[in-house]
Every structure is written in C-alpha cells, then in structure tokens.
Amino acid sequence: MGTVRTAAVIGGGIGGTVTAMALARAGIEATVHEAHPGGADSAGAMLSLAPNGLAALRIVGAEEAVRAAGQPVPGVVMADGAGHRLAEFHGFPGLPATHAMARADLHRALTEQALAQGVKIERGRRLVRAEEDHDGVIAVFSDGSTAQADVLIGADGIRSTVRTLIDPAAPGPEYAGVLGFGGLVAADVAPAEPGTMYFAFGRSFIGWWRLPDGQICWFASLPRTEPLTWAEVQRIPAEQWLARLRERYADHVPGERLLAHTAPDTLMATGPMERMPSVPRWHRGRLVLVGDAVHAPSSSSGQGASLAIESAVELARCLRDLPDHTAAFGAYERLRRSRVELIGGNAAATNRAKAGQAGGPPAMPTPEQMFGPVHRHLIDWHATVPGEGQ
C-alpha cells in the first residue's frame, strides 16, 4: 500500500479528469486544478476513442457515459484515391468498436462523471510554479492562490507548464508538417454506410464517416513547411483554405467531390498537427506527467485520448501499490514509455508521408496495425504493480 494520500492534478482535460477518478479508486484524494474558467470545454473537433481507451474507462466507471456521448464505428473500408476498394472489415471478434465523438462531448461526459464521483474541480486556476519540501508540494497559481498535496500531476496538455518545471530543458511540441481540416457535406456526396470509417489513400489521404444525423464528416490535411499557430490559421478565411484543399485534392476520389460540396461555414480548421518527441524526464521529486504533456502522439494515431486515459489509470495503480512516490513514478514510466513511444513513432512516420517528406504518400495500414496489440491492450486493475527488480 502506497503512502501517497493526496494529489493536485493540474489540468482538467481528458487525462486530468480520468486521473482524478482513478486516484479516488486507489484511495488517494485528488483535486483537479483547471486553468480554463468556464464549465464545459467546447474546443476541438472530432476525435476517436479506441477499444483500449474504452477498456481503461471501464475501470473508472466512465465507459458507458462516454459510449453514450459518441458513435460506434466498428467497420473500416480502405480505398485508393481513384475510387477502388482495397480492403474492408466489419468489426473484429472480441474487439469493441472504436467510438467517434466531438472532443467537447467526451470532455463533458468525463467532467460530469468525475463530479458525480465526488472529484473536486477548481476552475480558473492556472499553475505557474510548484514548491517542494520534504512533506509535500505546493502548487502556486497565477491568481496567487495555492494548493498543497503529497504529489503534483501534470495533466496540462501538449504545452505543459509542469513539464518545464520538471526539466527546464524539456522539448516542446514538434510540428508535423501539416495543417488539419475537417468539414461536413450532405449524405449523398460519397458512399458512407453507418458505423463505417472510410480511408482513401493515393497521392493525398482523406477520411470520412456518416454522422448519426446523416451528414458526412470528412478529415484531411494540407502540407505546409512553415508552421502556423491555431490563431493564425483561423485568421485566414475559410474560402481560401477550401480553395487550397480543392487544388490539393483535384482528381482524388472522393476527395474532389467531398471538397466541392463543402460550404465554407462548415469547414473546421483544427490547426497545426503536433506531437511530443521523446521526453527525457517524466518525473522529478513529487512532480509527474500524464497524457499529452508527456506523450501526445498527434491525431494521425487516433490514440491521443486513449493513451492519456490508459496512463491516468496506470499512474493511479502505481501510486496505490508502491511504497512511495519515487518508486511509483519509476514503475509508471517503465510500464508506459515503450508503448506510447512506439505509437507516437508510427504516427510520426504517417505524418511525414502526409507532409510529403517520406518519398511517397501514406501507406495503407495493415489489419495488424488497425486491430492488433495497440487496440487490444488491457490494464489489469486488480494486479499488483511490482517494484523495480521484483
């Protein structure tokens, strides 16, 4: 049984809310401190929650609420960019369906679950500093307020403040060479059976699926050498982005048609695609990282939210079972680093191809990559985490 009794979780996004719920199950009282002053966070476009992420949510009692907020998409159809089907799968035995959902809906469902489970969420609290002593750590916020706990967990996203408190020389996010876009069109613009995700490769990649209301939602990217910030992308009118996308997807089936039927007011510009390169230090003293702060794999992986949820649960297990925070943080890193770096590395290769830096377009994934060990990963919550050398 661990000696850690309280935790300050910095960031109330996907990883932070799940961390707090998992810690409660491990007998540790956690308070979430979120910089954003408002309630539900409406930022972000669509994301997918893979079977491994849903399985980890089951452990914290949030799987059903999250499923209800999303749409099951068990099937996959892969095609070339000329309209030929190359492969199709309609669910895999023993593997629950990936769920597609708006990030805002996932965030809302997790926040409601956390509050219902008694987690305290303090809003408008932006961490700026942390002071450690022998007995604990004090989190200092931009409004001058403070909070004390045994450990401080940085679930503060890809631009993490906690990461630089742990290691001022820590790397920052890496631009993947493409800008992300999505859009909505009417049901008859491209073939789309409900519950099926479509991927069309060829010179440029585009993906799409049918929403419950019948519309088709597509996602694509534009290579760009010089990165733009999200705000800079928003300042460029949607008409201009659509014109560039139409040029890029000219002669692509069905990219050309999907873009031709997209109205500017439905275009979602999601900004620069970014990932975290390998972070040398995951923890220092009483401070540790979870989620995008330490292993953002980029949206090409379809695993950002799922990996953050897995790490949240594993960190709680380690703090439950190991005698102190030092042993727990070491075990947590040993459990997680190779898995998240493998997935992030695969996504980086896809991103290089999307950006035109790989000498060819993105390769079609194999069934093993789509439905193999990454998606089948299960955490055994009841198993005791061994200490180093055990």
Ligand SMILES: Cc1cc2nc3c(=O)[nH]c(=O)nc-3n(C[C@H](O)[C@H](O)[C@H](O)COP(=O)(O)OP(=O)(O)OC[C@H]3O[C@@H](n4cnc5c(N)ncnc54)[C@H](O)[C@@H]3O)c2cc1C
């Ligand atoms: C605005 C936004 C939009 C996104 N859109 C998409 C998308 O469309 N598709 C997709 O696949 N993924 C998207 N993501 C990424 C996806 O949500 C993450 O990969 C995944 O959910 C991991 O979550 P996380 O909790 O580690 O980080 P995040 O979800 O980024 O949450 C981090 C939280 O920490 C808070 N925070 C940051 N700094 C501080 C501080 N100093 N003090 C206190 N709180 C702080 C932030 O306000 C945020 O709520 C988005 C993330 C964000 C923040």
